[in-house]
Each structure stands twice: as structure tokens, then as C-alpha cells.
Amino acid sequence: MTEKLLISLTVNGTRHDDLVVESRHTLVDVLRHHLGLTGTHVGCEHGVCGACTVLLDGAPVRSCLIFAAQAEGQEIRTVETLARDGELNDLQQAFSAHHGLQCGFCTPGFLMLAEGFLAERPEATREEIRELVSANLCRCTGYQTIVDAIESCARGRRDVGEDR
Ligand code: FES
Ligand code: FES
Structure with a gap:
């Protein structure tokens, strides 16, 4: 049983x-x-x-x-x-702006991977982001645009932090 x-x-x-x-x-x-x-x-x-x-x-x-x-x-x-009141968060918007998804099947996993990582490593370098995304498989984007999206989001969050 x-x-x-x-x-x-x-x-x-x-x-x-x-x-x-x-x-x-x-x-x-x-x-x-x-x-x-x-x-x-x-x-x-x-x-x-x-x-x-x-x-x-x-x-x-x-x-x-x-x-x-x-x-x-x-x-x-x-x-x-991630989205609040129907509005995508900054990470989701960065994926959209940088074409970080095609079929989108892998995208929720990448978003949560990056969300958790950036909370710990807001100063992450591009090299660290490249290393991070190697943990997940995406067969359609070639990863470059995913790295661009996460890097752009990290930069945006740092800029907001500096303005405070
Ligand atoms: S479904 Fe969990 S790692 Fe692939
Ligand atoms: S966007 Fe298609 S597998 Fe990742």
C-alpha cells in the first residue's frame, strides 16, 4: 500500500x-x-x-x-x-528584451536559477553568469542571449541600488 x-x-x-x-x-x-x-x-x-x-x-x-x-x-x-499585478519583473523583462527565449520550455528554470543567484551575487561578472547557466539545458538560444539578459538585469539592479 x-x-x-x-x-x-x-x-x-x-x-x-x-x-x-x-x-x-x-x-x-x-x-x-x-x-x-x-x-x-x-x-x-x-x-x-x-x-x-x-x-x-x-x-x-x-x-x-x-x-x-x-x-x-x-x-x-x-x-x-516573479510577475506582480500582471507586470513582468525586471528579470523577465530582460529575457524578453534580449530575446533570451525561443520555445520557452526551459525559461522558468533559467529565471529561477538566475533569480536565486542574483539575490546572492548581485555583483556577478559575465563569466560567473556563463558558469551559472551551464547548469541548465536550453536547446534553442545558444545561451548568449540568456547571459545578456541576466547580465542586463544584474546591472539594472546595481544601478537602482546605487541610486538609493
Ligand atoms: S526535470 Fe528536473 S532537472 Fe530535468
Ligand atoms: S528556449 Fe527552447 S529550450 Fe530553452
Whole structure:
């Protein structure tokens, strides 16, 4: 018989105390199928492609490699949390402006990877950003435009910080 567990997760600022999951369910299963947050994509299910990247207590993680029960009590942010009141955030706007997406399947993973990284490394160099994006697979953009987008967003955030 499949073991059922009652878990609590805080997702995009909302606490869910009543999640009944199977012990085999991954975090991405629960985000997509229990909570309807289908912005997080599933590619390889082996921790290789990064399409399923979300933030777990602020750090980018592959949600296909984590059992939902392991995330018990933690804060999760998905791509749905980036836009506010229907307006794309600065990182999403940079991806659009620099043509950092084509088919877009990998884009939520890149956005969450970059969002978590820039929170830690606002001074990131282009070389560091290139190293960062090597963690995720995108088959259509050649990466150059993704690097341009993240670099532009980082520069914009630094400029705002200096103006304060
Ligand atoms: S679906 Fe999780 S790394 Fe590919
Ligand atoms: S935009 Fe197509 S795989 Fe990344």
C-alpha cells in the first residue's frame, strides 16, 4: 500500500498545511498536480536539464530530485511569483528584451536559477553568469542571449541600488 503523508509547504507566500502526498511524490509533482502551478516544467526528471528549478528557502534547487516530504516546512518560490499585478519583473523583462527565449520550455528554470543567484551575487561578472547557466539545458538560444539578459538585469539592479 502506498504511504500517504500530511505535509505543510509555504509556496509563493501562501502556507498549505493540508497537503496529502505519497512518499514517492517529488516536489515538482506536488507543485504542478496538487497546487496547479504548472509554470515549473518537467524535462528529464533526472536532475540534468534544470527545467524544474525552483527556490527552496531562497536557493535554486531541482524540484524533480526532491521528495515533497523533504521540503516539509520550507519556503518555496516558483516562476509564478516573479510577475506582480500582471507586470513582468525586471528579470523577465530582460529575457524578453534580449530575446533570451525561443520555445520557452526551459525559461522558468533559467529565471529561477538566475533569480536565486542574483539575490546572492548581485555583483556577478559575465563569466560567473556563463558558469551559472551551464547548469541548465536550453536547446534553442545558444545561451548568449540568456547571459545578456541576466547580465542586463544584474546591472539594472546595481544601478537602482546605487541610486538609493
Ligand atoms: S526535470 Fe528536473 S532537472 Fe530535468
Ligand atoms: S528556449 Fe527552447 S529550450 Fe530553452
